[in-house]
Amino acid sequence: MTPEFTITDLARHVRELGERYDIFIHYHNECEHARAFSFSNEIETPFIVSYRTYAIAMHELGHLLGHGQDRGCLSAERGAWTWARNHALMWTAEMQSEMDACQSWYKANRKTEHARWKADRNAFQQALGALASAPPAVIED
Ligand SMILES: [Zn+2]
Secondary structure, X not given: OOOXXXXXXXXXXXXXXXXXXXXXXXXXXXOOOOEEEOOOOEEEEEOOOOHHHHHHHHHHHHHHHOOOOOOOHHHHHHHHHHHHHHHOOOXXXXXXXXXXXXXXXXXXXXXXXXXXXXXXXXXXXXXXXXXHHOOOOOOOO
């Protein structure tokens, strides 16, 4: 298969999605580490140097832009991958196997991951509640 897009095109695509949806993207060099923060509309993702890292970045964007994000961790994972695949410029076998591997991992670890997902969501809702009841911020210089 001849790829229609270069890695540079794919990296630009992720950057443009971040700009379009006002999502701040933190890039780093740790391959196994990626997360989305719905509270602050940010993601952490590896630098896009391969189809695999493109898939990971698209998946993290999917956690902010996809469906099923408030229905438990397996739904959130599925929704984020569906968004990634539907919005990616291209979808290679390598990207599909990253998706399959991640979903199997989540299924195998569903108990601990669901507990973590719930704790994150509760912290998010508490922060929202605190924000709603907090007095207006006073800015001093
Ligand atoms: Zn995920």
